[in-house]
Amino acid sequence: MRTVRYSNREELEGINSRPFLANHLRTEVAVHLHSNAEPSHNARGARVIVQPGRPADARLAQSVLCSMKELIHSVSVYADFTVAPAPHTGNKGENREAKMPSIIVETAFHTNPDDARALQDPVFRTASMKGVEKGYRLFSEGKDCVPLKAEPIDGIHLSAGGSQQVDVAFEGNPQYPIELVTTNVGCPPGWTCTDGRVRIETPDTKPSQLTLRCENAGSAPMFWNTQVVDDDGVKSPPVRHWVQCIRGPGGAVASPGVPAGVEAATAG
Template structure:
């Protein structure tokens, strides 16, 4: 876990501000190269584990998150920009250096933001200033919310899963963190290979500098443990990356809209019946906040081919209230039907089953 707290940081959290003309959400890719005054060289803030350098992979996740926010007309900004120009004097690609140096380029007249520990002689002082510069910059530009993207680390290689941290004094940050976890769970668990990926149920309070110094809702999203081989494999998977960041984006959107955690779910009667040659109507209702259109399908359970029975689309919340699917009774029997739902972004509801009994027609 990310636990750097220099003793001379302010202990009070700023009063949360009302956003002015800043971005709705500011995205911070964790870490980046910094100058170490002890070794007198430039180095990443994290070591490579399981083929992952956190300082680098967080920029990829931040770019993905940015792309998931734009289609919803959400103004988003960067703390570490994804530019591929060179940075001097580090000799690193620009996107690989810590936020402290990028902010210094943007606001050279504001060393109080990027050089906020001028009296420190600690060899790690520029690393510590990097942590502080992120929320201080967000305060300066009037961001509405701040989302820091990290991968996690532990001395215990079996530690794994997604966690989110907020400052203990901020109820709104706690709500934002838990909404992000809710919709990361919905999105990640829609992928068959990640249905059991561990994701915390609620945001964890803490005193991390990135959150404590922020004057707006601010959370640290630890997407997975790069020190765990299974998590590391997921972190490098483009599908996991896309679904995890789609969940972060959706969690933020619904937090901003004042909604609650309501993952996609479908309901239907557990039994239905009809006569041979009749169409049995299966009324299905859905809840949640899908990206429309929402596709609802009925299929024969344990079927080898031609399994689909019926298919409907819901294009708005009103149509989710009752979707009517039909099953044609072609012979007298009992058949198990599986109902599934999938939205435009690939989020899937937990399948449910309906037992349909087809009775023989009475003899004339």
């Protein structure tokens, strides 16, 4: 019988050795980290490749892509970085020979000048690999990748000297600790409206609340934006809400996100 020899035999053996090692170690999943290449310098962005006909691999890949997008886009300079919306399929030895869910993460195209610069940036590398870790973690916990999003916050009416706690409900899978960051976007003339932050250490801290105050000499509305910001820097889109102060004696102050009884600022 004639022995067939391939010019790329060592390359193929190197590729197959990876899933064979994972099989030998009986790992839960196999994640192969690559950079990508195309003859055209126009190709760019992050992709994840899976073997066709393996639904568990596809679920893992989709979770990783979703989480990579969330983490990479949390860095302002990479807010528009291309991340594939769905896994790519291909007959690749790394995945084909694996006996567990297996994916190839093509982090970026080293043949694209902009992607190549990103690959050399530790900020991008950290964000992209945090996305891979989060995607695997959600997959292993049986959770869907859901973008971080705060629910609407109802407007409230407060009398002079009054304060009220309001719940900040949100969906997603943030990395704790998180902060509820409230920014004033509409303050009546002559009033002092101070921004606020509430730190929440663990997901067991329920409900997530901020405290809104109103100590004023008149009646006027104030407007705020509130975001959830997690420990990885992922931010929910801002939610606009309002506080209507009702006429009463006293100075003028409005402050969200501070514990009850703490005076944040006072207008002259």
